[in-house]
Amino acid sequence: xxxxxxxxxxxxxxxxxxxxxxxxxxxxxxxxxxxxxxxxxxxxxxxxxxxxxxxxxxxxxxxxxxxxxxxxxxxxxxxxxxxxxxxxxxxxxxxxxxxxxxxxxxxxxxxxxxxxxxxxxxxxxxxxxxxxxxxxxxxxxxxxxxxxxxxxxxxxxxxxxxxxxxxxxxxxxxxxxxxxxxxxxxxxxxxxxxxxxxxxxxxxxxxxxxxxxxxxxxxxxxxxxxxxxxxxxxxxxxxx
Numbered sequence: 034x035x036x037x038x039x040x041x042x043x044x045x046x047x048x049x050x051x052x053x054x055x056x057x058x059x060x061x062x063x064x065x066x067x068x069x070x071x072x073x074x075x076x077x078x079x080x081x082x083x084x085x086x087x088x089x090x091x092x093x094x095x096x097x098x099x100x101x102x103x104x105x106x107x108x109x110x111x112x113x114x115x116x117x118x119x120x121x122x123x124x125x126x127x128x129x130x131x132x133x134x135x136x137x138x139x140x141x142x143x144x145x146x147x148x149x150x151x152x153x154x155x156x157x158x159x160x161x162x163x164x165x166x167x168x169x170x171x172x173x174x175x176x177x178x179x180x181x182x183x184x185x186x187x188x189x190x191x192x193x194x195x196x197x198x199x200x201x202x203x204x205x206x207x208x209x210x211x212x213x214x215x216x217x218x219x220x221x222x223x224x225x226x227x228x229x230x231x232x233x234x235x236x237x238x239x240x241x242x243x244x245x246x247x248x249x250x251x252x253x254x255x256x257x258x259x260x261x262x263x264x265x266x267x268x269x270x271x272x273x
Contacts, residue, residue, distance in 0.1 A: 136158065213240075
């Protein structure tokens, strides 16, 4: 059976559309990472261990001593962050203190100071998902992997900004070598301080400490693991 004129026209239009989409992908994709902002991102990634190392991340497990202005003034926190699925676990311990919060969709839960296990309140869940969306190390990973949902831009004050659509989700202030010394998420223009990024694990450079701008919260890294098997049991809700 020979193709009709209508079928040939459809094929021609479909081919033209596919060609245009392909060209747009080629042009728009790299443009999001080009220019001064793209060069800043490249410089930062090179300083932090290289694009390939960060692009290959699947998860991090970060253990840190945290010093706070309020009681308890010293705690130890372990954050298990899954880059492949929107889930994470935060476990905080201190003398007479044991807290756990797991964010994993409908399976989210938390262990309270009282020992009770309960669902994560909806408002807290929304805040946690917003934190996850702009998470520092996960965002660096996405920039390294050239996530098509993200782009980079240069701020008026020289900051490197990471955008999702037209919304800024994270910004960095970089020193002359390209290493971040301050960062902030969303509309927080004050942000936090960090550095030096010389705690290295499997090629990934991690800041040795992070602090709020006013120093009322500080965290010093004590342990770091990357790309470990994340078993569902680590996120499972315990029996009450």
